Amino acid sequence: MIAFLHTTSTLLERFEDLVRKYDSDIEIRHFVQEKLLQTASETGKADITAFENAVEKIHELQPATLICTCSTYGDACDTRTDIDRIDQPVVEHLVNTYQKIGVAFTAKSTKEATENLIRNMALLAQKPIQIQFIDCSEYWQYFEAGDSTRYHQEIAKKITAESHQADVFFLAQASMEGAKDFLKPLDKEVYSSPEFGIKTYLHKLKSKTK
Numbered sequence: 001m002i003a004f005l006h007t008t009s010t011l012l013e014r015f016e017d018l019v020r021k022y023d024s025d026i027e028i029r030h031f032v033q034e035k036l037l038q039t040a041s042e043t044g045k046a047d048i049t050a051f052e053n054a055v056e057k058i059h060e061l062q063p064a065t066l067i068c069t070c071s072t073y074g075d076a077c078d079t080r081t082d083i084d085r086i087d088q089p090v091v092e093h094l095v096n097t098y099q100k101i102g103v104a105f106t107a108k109s110t111k112e113a114t115e116n117l118i119r120n121m122a123l124l125a126q127k128p129i130q131i132q133f134i135d136c137s138e139y140w141q142y143f144e145a146g147d148s149t150r151y152h153q154e155i156a157k158k159i160t161a162e163s164h165q166a167d168v169f170f171l172a173q174a175s176m177e178g179a180k181d182f183l184k185p186l187d188k189e190v191y192s193s194p195e196f197g198i199k200t201y202l203h204k205l206k207s208k209t210k
Contacts, residue, residue, distance in 0.1 A: 001026070001027040001028070001029055001061070001062075001063045001064055002019060002026055002027070002028055002029075002063060002064060002065050002066075002067070002201075002202075002205070003028075003029045003030075003031065003058050003061065003063035003065070003066045003067070004028075004029070004030050004031065004066075004067050004068075004069055005031050005033065005054060005055065005058060005066065005067070005068045005069065005070070005083070006030060006031065006032045006033070006069050006070065007032070007033055007034055007036045007037035007069075007070040007072070007073070008032070008034060008037060008070075008175065009032050009034065010148075010175065011069055011174055011175065011194075012030050012032070014174075014177070014194060015028075015030070015069060015194065015198070016028060016030070018194055018195055018198040019198060019202070021198075022198065022199060022202050023202055023206075026202075026205075029058075029061065029063065031054065031057075031058050033050070033051075033054045035047075035050065036050055036051055036054070036070065036072075036073065037070060037072060037107070037109075040072045040073075040107070040109040041107060041108075041109060041140075044108065044109060045109075046072055046073050046075070046076055046109065046113075048076055051073050051076045052076075055080070055082070055083055059082060064205055064208075065084060065201060065204075065205050066082065066083045066084065067083070067084045067085070067086055067197070067201060068083055068084070068085050068086065069086045069174050069194075070173075070174075071085070071086075071087050071107075071110045071113055071114055071172055071173050071174070071193070072107060072109040072110045072113060073085075073113070074087060074088075074110075074113035074114065074116070074117055075112070075113045075116055078116075078117075078120075084197075084201055085117075086174060086193045086194060086197040086198075087114065087117065087172070087174075087193040087197065088117065088121075088197070089193075089196050089197045089199075089200035089201070090170070090191050090192070090193045090196040090197060091114075091117050091118055091121055091170070091193075092121050093191075093196065094118075094168060094170055094191060095118060095121040095122050095125055095127065095129055096125055096127075097168075098167050098168045099127075099128065099129060099130060099167065100129075100130040100132065100165075100166045100167045100168075101118065101129060101130070101131055101132070101166055101167070101168055101169075101170060102132045102133075102134055102159070102162070102165050102166030102167075102168065102169040102170065103115070103118070103131055103132070103133050103134065103169075103170050103172050104133075104134040104136050104155060104158070104159055104169060104170070104171055104172060104176065104179075105133070105134070105135065105136060105137070105172040105173060105176075106136045106137055106139055106140045106143065106151075106155065106173060106175070106176060107137065107140060107173060108135075108137050110172050110173055111133065111172075114170075114172045115131060115133075118131055119131075130166075132162075132165040132166045134158060134159055134162050134165070134169075136154070136155045136158050136159075136176075138154075139151055139154040139155055139158075142154065143175055148178060151175075151176075151178075151179075152176070152178040152179040152181065152182055153179075153182050155171070155176055155179040155182075156179045156182035156183045157182075159179070159183060159186070159190070160183065160185075160186060163186055163187075163188060166188070167188065168188060168189045168190075168191065169183075169186075169188060169189070169190045169191070170190075170191050170192075171190065171191070171192040171193075172193075173193075174192070174193055174194050176192065177192040177193075177194055180192060
């Protein structure tokens with residue numbers, strides 16, 4: 001069984017479809033803890049105790065792998081060995097491939113966790129990395145209102161306006177993935193975490209069971 005810890009129900013269908021794209025048989029379980037993101041958004045800090053409790057409860061079901069799809073709780077994932085963060089595989093690729101990385105975010109609580117991951121990956125790779133942050137937090141209101149089209153369009157406009165800032169762009173939150181549809185004219189690569197992460201973790205899971 002592959003289990004997901006989400007902080008928004010809007011991601012369930014996307015991750016369900018992604019897993020099924022690469023594996024038609026594995027059991028999938030989704031667990032949504034929207035209060036985790038709500039608290040982080042309101043206070044600027046992750047609720048580590050609530051996160052730990054959610055992880056422990058999921059592990060009672062003994063999933064083969066557990067993936068957290070919320071980048072805000074990335075640092076909390078890094079303190080454990082029994083939960084993976086969806087953004088690690090793509091960030092590892094970006095660090096190994098590029099030097100000047102543009103990081104767009106809409107939830108301010110995500111910024112620090114994403115920066116920490118990039119810097120840790122760069123340290124492991126012994127490679128100097130430049131990070132250019134693109135603050136799209138003013139558009140978070142559209143996500144909260146359920147207007148995903150406006151949310152993604154505005155993110156794309158902001159990245160396009162600042163496209164000179166970096167060699168590649170990373171959409172730091174899974175919820176931002178749809179902005180790629182509006183960035184196709186951009187002459188630089190734009191990465192998001194969902195599909196990259198699912199492909200990587202399913203491959204690792206299959207390797208373990210062989």
